Amino acid sequence: MTGQERSTRGAYAKGVLRRSEILEAALDVIAENGSRGALIGDIARRVGLTQAGLMHHFRSRDELFCAIIQTRDEHDEAVYARTPVGISGFLAVIEHNQQVPGLVQLFAEYAAEVAGDPRHPSRGFFQQRYAALREALMGDVRIAQESGQMGPDACAPVIAEQMIVAADGLQVQWLLDREIDMAERLRQLWRALCAASFGAEDRGAST
């Protein structure tokens, strides 16, 4: 933390509160204006801080961006939780994304920046995030198998990967051209993967 020890519980709790207030404001600012340009300045203005004051709560631009994405994921989990179990939760989140292009844009651009740089400080954050998403989607595959929507030989890790790369790729296409229905495309992919899971045994390509 900073030089001033947050020795008392009260001060610490206040800092946490302020931090989450900043993150909520950041989500609103980005959803409204996108993430281009004077992003940090816009967020600071919204919560009545200077940029320096804002960056007192976050050690770096990277920490701020990861915290924003994390906060967004927590909101999405609430969407997830409201839908029936299985792939519909994931599809509901994608449908929700179509309402918040600024957040999709921030994510797409930042994920690209991080992936491009092997020494990027946020690499660990994205690795964990992808691992968690893969786990969740593998869970959806198991649920689909239990209900008979997918065949018993469906390869959960491969299906999870296919959904993830399609979702990432569709985001950029959709940002360029809003006519593309991301959720519908992913629903079609899922149906195709369901159908394929009843076919011949796995084609054996290593993935």
Added chain:
Amino acid sequence: MKRGPYAKGTAKREEILSVALDVVAAKGCRKASNREIAERVGLTQAGLMHHFASREELYQEVLRARDIRDHGMFFAPDPTIEGFFAVIAHNAEVPGLVRLYVEFSAEASIPEHPAHAFFLERYAWLREGLSGVIRRAQDAGAIGPAVDVSAAVDLLVAAADGLQLQWLNDHTVDMVARLRRLWDGIVALSHAA
């Protein structure tokens, strides 16, 4: 007087594109600077901007040159799915271009971005090429009639883009094997009643 200066201008342009690619490959889109590119090709920044009006135009032209080359290498006379896989396999040999493509396409996704139109046209071109691939495969009987061509094309493009992002995160990802699997799925479904 005719050929000389033009050829020289073209050669300088090629040199700038190649240096720009090197700089982006090493530093990424956000941190690559016009100044460094200008210095490395022995120009002032103003001199560099004489060839390319902006950073965005420069990166866009690097990608356009790549597309033209790939098209000649892998898509002539008509694109095929194997040609598409060959482009993806070739991408794994040119990580700097993949980095530029992934970062710059995400950056350019906002409507106000100067390269927005370039990427829109590029996607339209790619979709058209892949739609042709599917239609010809249908004509040849390699693919059945039951396929939603525009959905299949969008998903192939999305998978190729999403895989490049994953591959930048982890070079052991086999982009071609994954795409082939998606294509096999499309083929299998296309024969369904």
